[in-house]
Each structure stands twice: as structure tokens, then as C-alpha cells.
Amino acid sequence: MISHAPIVRDEQRAFTERGAAKYVGRSVYFMRDCRIGRAGVPGPAYIKVGRSVAYLREDLDAWLDSFKESNSYVTSEPKT
Numbered sequence: 223m224i225s226h227a228p229i230v231r232d233e234q235r236a237f238t239e240r241g242a243a244k245y246v247g248r249s250v251y252f253m254r255d256c257r258i259g260r261a262g263v264p265g266p267a268y269i270k271v272g273r274s275v276a277y278l279r280e281d282l283d284a285w286l287d288s289f290k291e292s293n294s295y296v297t298s299e300p301k302t
Contacts, residue, residue, distance in 0.1 A: 235279050242266070242277035246286060253277075 234241075243250045246266070256265025257275070266285035269276050 236269075237277045237279065237282070239275050239277070242268075242282055245277075245279075246282055 237245055239253055240250055243253045246253075252261055253265065255261035256263060257268060266277055267281040269278065
């Protein structure tokens with residue numbers, strides 16, 4: 223059986239829309255909605271090659287990193 227799933231290689235720098243979606247763990251539809259402003263969050267930077275859309279690994283990584291949150295639970299000493 224032939225698989226049509228995109229292949230993500232460690233050394234791969236540029237991804238198709240489908241490959242980028244797989245890399246970040248989202249759907250192709252989410253990536254498209256981000257690109258045109260319908261997802262409610264800004265999408266990762268992308269490039270156009272002719273009519274094709276491509277995403278660079280470093281842009282996808284930066285986009286994912288922008289969602290990092292630190293643990294905001296802070297213990298404080300009781301006031302005396």
C-alpha cells in the first residue's frame with residue numbers, strides 16, 4: 223500500500239502546506255485559516271513559490287515557541 227502522508231525529515235528546511243501542518247500537529251485547514259486570518263490566531267510566516275505555499279522550519283519553530291507559557295503558579299510566604 224502506498225502512503226500519501228508527507229515525509230518529514232530532520233534535515234528538511236522547507237515544508238509544503240501539508241508537511242507543515244503535520245510538523246506543527248494541526249490540520250491543513252487550520253494552516254489555511256491562519257494564513258487568511260480566520261483562525262483567531264496569527265499563523266506562522268510563509269513563502270509563496272509561484273502559486274504554492276511553503277513554510278520554513280525555523281518559522282514554524284518560532285511560531286510554536288511563541289505559544290510557550292511559563293508556570294504562573296507562585297508560592298508565597300504567608301504574611302505575618
